[in-house]
Amino acid sequence: MKALRIGPFSTRVDVASIVVSVIACALTLVIAAVSLTLGDYEIPLPQVLNTLAGKGSLIMTDVVVNNRLPRVLVGMGVGAAFAISGAIFQRLARNPLVSPDLIGINAGAALAAVLMITVFGSAVSWLPAGALIGSLLTATSIYLLAYKKGIAGYRLVLVGIGITAIVGSITAYLLTLADIYTAKTASMWLAGSLAGRSWPHAILIGITLLVLVPAAVAGSRQLRLLELGDDLARTLAGRVELSRGLLIAVGVGLAGLATAAAGPIGFVALVAPQLARRLVAERVAGLLAAGAIGALLVVASDLLAREIFAPTALPVGVVTAFLGAPYLLILMARANRVGRGG
Amino acid sequence: MTRSWGGRAAGLLVACVVLLGVVLLSLLAGNQWFGPHDVYVAAADFTGSDTDRVIRYLRFPRTAAGLLAGAALGLAGAVMQGITRNPLADPGILGVNAGAALAVVAAIGLLGVQSLTGYVWFAMGGALIATVVVYLVGSVGRGGATPVKLALAGAALSALLGSVTSAITLLDLSTLNEFRFWVVGSLTMATGGIVTQALPFIAAGIVLALTLGSSLNQLALGEDLAATLGTRIGLVRVLAALAVMLLAGTATAMAGPIAFVGLAVPHVARALVGADYRWILPWSLVLAPTVLLLADVVGRLVARPDELQVGIITALIGAPLFIALVRRRKLAEL
Numbered sequence: 001m002k003a004l005r006i007g008p009f010s011t012r013v014d015v016a017s018i019v020v021s022v023i024a025c026a027l028t029l030v031i032a033a034v035s036l037t038l039g040d041y042e043i044p045l046p047q048v049l050n051t052l053a054g055k056g057s058l059i060m061t062d063v064v065v066n067n068r069l070p071r072v073l074v075g076m077g078v079g080a081a082f083a084i085s086g087a088i089f090q091r092l093a094r095n096p097l098v099s100p101d102l103i104g105i106n107a108g109a110a111l112a113a114v115l116m117i118t119v120f121g122s123a124v125s126w127l128p129a130g131a132l133i134g135s136l137l138t139a140t141s142i143y144l145l146a147y148k149k150g151i152a153g154y155r156l157v158l159v160g161i162g163i164t165a166i167v168g169s170i171t172a173y174l175l176t177l178a179d180i181y182t183a184k185t186a187s188m189w190l191a192g193s194l195a196g197r198s199w200p201h202a203i204l205i206g207i208t209l210l211v212l213v214p215a216a217v218a219g220s221r222q223l224r225l226l227e228l229g230d231d232l233a234r235t236l237a238g239r240v241e242l243s244r245g246l247l248i249a250v251g252v253g254l255a256g257l258a259t260a261a262a263g264p265i266g267f268v269a270l271v272a273p274q275l276a277r278r279l280v281a282e283r284v285a286g287l288l289a290a291g292a293i294g295a296l297l298v299v300a301s302d303l304l305a306r307e308i309f310a311p312t313a314l315p316v317g318v319v320t321a322f323l324g325a326p327y328l329l330i331l332m333a334r335a336n337r338v339g340r341g342g
Numbered sequence: 343m344t345r346s347w348g349g350r351a352a353g354l355l356v357a358c359v360v361l362l363g364v365v366l367l368s369l370l371a372g373n374q375w376f377g378p379h380d381v382y383v384a385a386a387d388f389t390g391s392d393t394d395r396v397i398r399y400l401r402f403p404r405t406a407a408g409l410l411a412g413a414a415l416g417l418a419g420a421v422m423q424g425i426t427r428n429p430l431a432d433p434g435i436l437g438v439n440a441g442a443a444l445a446v447v448a449a450i451g452l453l454g455v456q457s458l459t460g461y462v463w464f465a466m467g468g469a470l471i472a473t474v475v476v477y478l479v480g481s482v483g484r485g486g487a488t489p490v491k492l493a494l495a496g497a498a499l500s501a502l503l504g505s506v507t508s509a510i511t512l513l514d515l516s517t518l519n520e521f522r523f524w525v526v527g528s529l530t531m532a533t534g535g536i537v538t539q540a541l542p543f544i545a546a547g548i549v550l551a552l553t554l555g556s557s558l559n560q561l562a563l564g565e566d567l568a569a570t571l572g573t574r575i576g577l578v579r580v581l582a583a584l585a586v587m588l589l590a591g592t593a594t595a596m597a598g599p600i601a602f603v604g605l606a607v608p609h610v611a612r613a614l615v616g617a618d619y620r621w622i623l624p625w626s627l628v629l630a631p632t633v634l635l636l637a638d639v640v641g642r643l644v645a646r647p648d649e650l651q652v653g654i655i656t657a658l659i660g661a662p663l664f665i666a667l668v669r670r671r672k673l674a675e676l
Contacts, residue, residue: 097494102501145665154490155668161435161497162665165601169657172526173650180519187518191508266501318509325502329475332495333482 017286020279024292031299032072036064038307066198074197074261075302075316076295077205079268081258083294084216084287086269087276088251091220092244093156096331099270100135100255103160106264107167108138109256110190113263114171117186118178128204128260135256138163139248192265192317194302201261208257212250216287219247265317267324268294274331297323350615357628368405368635369397372642373649376401399534407532407540407597408635408652414544414593416630417551417623418586419604420611424558424619425582426477428489429609429667433469433590434601436496440503441472442594443525444510451510451517458539458595466543466591473583475499527600527653529638540596547588548627554582555620562617600653602660603634609667 036048043051043064051060052069086099100106112134113127120126146159171190175183188195255269272294280289301319308314370376376397383389384397415433422431422438433439445468449455455464476499480492507525511518524531557578560568565575593600611625634652637659641650 102497145669148669157497158430158490158493158668159665161493162661162668164497165434165657165664166661169526169601169654172522173654175522176526176651180515183522184512184515184518187508187522188512191505191512266505312513314509315512318505321502321505325498325505328498329479329495329502332491332498333479 014280014286016280017276017289020276021286021289021292024289024296028076028292028296028299031296031303032076035072035299035303035306036068038303039063039068070199070202071194071197071302072299073202074205075194075299077202077209078258078262078265079272079295079298080291081205081209081212081254081294082265082268083272083276083290083297084213085251085254085258086294087273087287087290088216088219088247088254089269090273092247092251095154095157096274097157097270097328099273100251101264101266101269103157104142104164104167105135105139105160105252105255106259106266106269107164107171109135109259110264111138111167111171111174113260114174114186114190117189118174118182128257131260132253132256135252135259136249138167139252143248188315189263191315192263192320193315194262194298195313195315197262205258205261208254208261212254212257213287213291216247216250216254219243219250220287263315263317265298266321267328268297268320271320271324271327272297274327350621353614354621354624354628357625357632361628361632364632364635364639365405365409368408368639369401371639372401373647400530403532403534403537404529404638405635406534406537407529408638409631410537410540410544411529411593411597411600412603412631412634413627414547414589415600415603415634416607416626417548418589418593419606419630420608420619420623420626421551421554421558421582421585421589422604423608424554424561424622425579426489426492427562428492430489430493430605430664432602432605432664433586433594434599435493435605435664436476437472437499437503438469438476438586438590439594439599439601440500440507441468441470442466442591443599444468444503444507446595447507447510447517447521450520451514458536462540462543462592462595465595466587469591469594470583470587472499472503473586523651524598526651527598527656528651529597530649530651531598532596536596540592543588543592547585547592550581551585551589552623552627554578554585555618555623558582558619558623559617562619598653600634600656602656602664603630603637605667606660606663607633609663 033045033048036052037043037045043060047056047060048064050056051064056064082100086101089098089100089103090096092098109131112130115134116127116130142156142160142163145163146156148155175186178186258265273290275297276286276289276293279293280286297320298316301323302316305314305316305319308319366378366381369381370378374393374396376393380393381397381401384394384402388394388398418433418438419431422433422436423429442465445464446461449461449464455461476492476495479499480495507521511521557568557573560571560573561575561578563571569575590604607626607630608622611622611629615621615625634656637655638652641652641655644650
């Protein structure tokens with residue numbers, strides 16, 4: 001961490017965090033470029049770049065710009081959104097296990113979305129609103145049920161597990177009501193998938209990030225105070241509950257809208273901030289570093305998901321779970337060994 | 343309730359009578375209601391009429407499956423709570439059912455195994471592996487396997503296993519179609535054949551579990567004291583894991599992953615008869631099928647002419663109880 005002074009203005013610059021973010025972004029771009037060349041038929045990279053510059057043939061433009069590009073952009077966007085959401089929750093709860101996928105917020109968004117898919121068909125236009133409402137309702141009920149003279153991280157997680165069980169069983173029930181093709185669509189979506197994502201999805205997640213990330217970054221100054229503990233933060237900052245509530249809303253919004261765009265892709269929110277934290281070697285991860293690593297994780301996982309079992313494409317969520325869950329188990333075992341696992 | 347031997351035994355007898363009543367209710371109730379006489383005719387004087395066929399080929403196997411699955415899950419929950427000294431232990435929450443579910447889906451979807459006697463072995467293997475992994479991850483470090491650590495390890499493992507399961511089901515439409523009705527947890531898929539095949543496994547699990555009562559009592563005093571009293575802790579753990587594997591694995595193979603019965607019932611039993619596992623185990627054995635069959639009957643009646651699967655009902659009843667337990671202050675005490 002260094003202080004940067006320009007005239008009367010000064011700000012703290014976290015060099016390690018910036019380096020990590022830049023490297024992660026560069027890797028993301030490389031993998032994104034590779035993803036654009038691969039598919040039903042391969043297009044060499046120069047031709048892809050040519051097409052992106054607007055000089056490709058009609059069919060090239062259709063494949064690259066209308067088909068492959070939005071998928072990659074949605075992947076980057078939801079990866080960043082999930083990761084930043086996870087970073088917010090993990091820091092608020094001071095517990096690495098509190099992330100929107102583990103405490104049931106993604107499950108709530110997913111239930112709302114499956115409800116809309118099975119009842120109204122999978123029209124994209126109302127899905128985001130539904131998923132957002134679903135995630136907000138779930139988050140509110142988890143918060144209220146876990147509140148008992150304050151919020152303990154472990155209680156939040158356990159209440160979240162209970163809520164996830166209810167929400168998950170209702171989702172499973174909805175799947176039994178639908179016809180098999182709708183059920184397949186919904187199951188694919190539930191696993192977390194980037195298949196068939198088009199520009200509306202990319203625009204949705206883009207707007208989400210543009211609105212909510214600045215809010216998250218602004219709130220992260222408050223976050224640093226909150227991390228000093230409730231008592232100290234109250235003395236220092238006063239309106240703890242207000243800024244905490246705002247940050248929770250931002251985190252829920254990011255997770256809910258990312259779920260709306262690509263389904264509940266698991267473990268990104270949990271793992272990306274932890275990876276960022278370890279790479280930066282800080283006690284807490286910067287939101288932007290976490291976001292960059294989240295984008296990298298999802299884009300890379302999607303490439304794997306498409307190529308491993310090609311031509312059958314797996315949903316990206318299966319790959320992130322495969323990579324993320326063992327990491328979570330190791331994380332828990334390590335946290336347990338030093339006696340912080342609850 | 344009186345905590346004397348006679349009082350507990352008399353209470354258990356009453357519970358058995360209640361269970362019989364619920365069994366009868368499960369045979370009579372549904373989209374179509376029948377009278378006791380219809381049941382008698384279907385059982386003893388089968389004429390082949392529609393009523394007889396519904397009772398004999400749908401209600402009998404369904405009720406029998408409820409009895410077996412309920413008893414298995416209740417006992418498995420009680421044993422898990424005893425062995426881990428963890429009030430949140432349940433084959434659903436700790437990921438044991440998810441392990442069995444993944445193994446069954448893999449056996450059906452990838453290997454083409456058809457009969458329950460074929461995939462029950464996979465189910466038990468999956469259950470055993472999940473049990474061991476959750477226990478190992480949850481018990482590393484200071485304080486051993488605390489409730490929170492175990493529940494978290496279970497949730498993480500369930501998420502991992504669930505996503506692998508969904509990957510397999512998504513590869514094939516017909517597997518998905520079977521899977522989506524099975525994964526909610528339902529007694530409707532059980533046929534007479536399936537129940538007969540499951541019976542020996544669950545019976546063995548029940549016998550094994552019931553022998554563990556006094557060992558679990560000594561473990562409740564703490565491992566050190568239990569060892570001093572002559573309990574062979576390693577052996578008890580192995581036997582308990584085997585019992586859970588037989589019970590939860592077979593129940594999941596038969597009726598899908600049903601959560602929260604194994605969580606709730608031992609708590610009710612404990613509230614009724616105290617902390618003595620020699621009583622908690624038989625009480626769980628009787629209470630759990632009562633609860634499961636009641637939940638199934640409720641599921642048949644609330645959404646007529648459709649049904650809510652029993653797994654939905656148990657989750658809707660059980661999860662609030664789980665949250666209430668979590669909110670209690672001293673989670674570690676059991």
